[in-house]
Amino acid sequence: MQITVNGSAHKVEVEEDMPLLWVLRDELKLTGTKFGCGGGFCGACTIHLDGQPVRACLTPVSFAEGKQITTVEGLSIYGDHPLQLAWIEHNVPQCGYCQSGQLMSAAALLQQTPNPDDKQIDQAMTGNLCRCGTYPRIKSAISAAAKMKAAAKIKRAAAKEGNADA
Template sequence: MQITVNGSAREIDVDEQMPLLWVLRDELKLTGTKFGCGGGYCGACTIHLDGRPTRACLTPASFAEGKQITTIEGLSENGDHPLQQAWIEHNVPQCGYCQSGQLMSAAALLATNASPSDSDIDGAMTGNLCRCGTYPRIKAAIKTAATADNGEEA
């Protein structure tokens, strides 16, 4: 089957039911998407599927055929996405394990809502668990990135 990942068509020979997470990590060697819980609860495996945040651990490879997949590696070629810059500015990561999923959920939010309220951010980020508890810094970074995208001062 053929899937499109970060703008590149990729031919894969896997069982149609293989979770997309394992296709990305094991077959395509895109290891930025993390395995957390395997049940879609933690959000560490969040990717974009046609621009929507999606749990890769629950998504069969066959479901991705014909859709655009974006992983953390595809968020920005140079790590200069406004969210990535804001993450650094606000010193968001501690252990860092959940961060790719956090960033992908935040990027999906900002793609559809350039000026999210606190409740918009809370709603979009629900289900992305951070065992280090950096939620206040995550929210601050999202707000900073939103103002950067709008050309406003943070």
């Protein structure tokens, strides 16, 4: 079967019911997506299918065929996605194990809700567990990333209009 991951097509020869998590990690060597609980409870394996956050440990590869799969490696090849920058600025990770899932849930939130309030952040991030307890820093980083994205959008609009001073 053929799947598209981070914009690249891949032919994989696996069982149709194989969890997408193992296809990404073992077949494609994209190890940013983590195995946590195996039951979809912790969120460490969160990826995007057509922009929607899903648990890769529960998603059979056959379900992903024909859809756009985005992993944490696909957020930015240069590590300069606003969330990645905010994660660094707010010193979010401790052990770091859950962070790829946290980032992917946060990215889906900002795609759907560019300027989320605290309640929307809490709701979107429910189900992504962090055993180090970095939740306040995660929330601050998401808010900061939303502001970065808004500022970049304003700057792009000003550049488009020929106003280089904006």
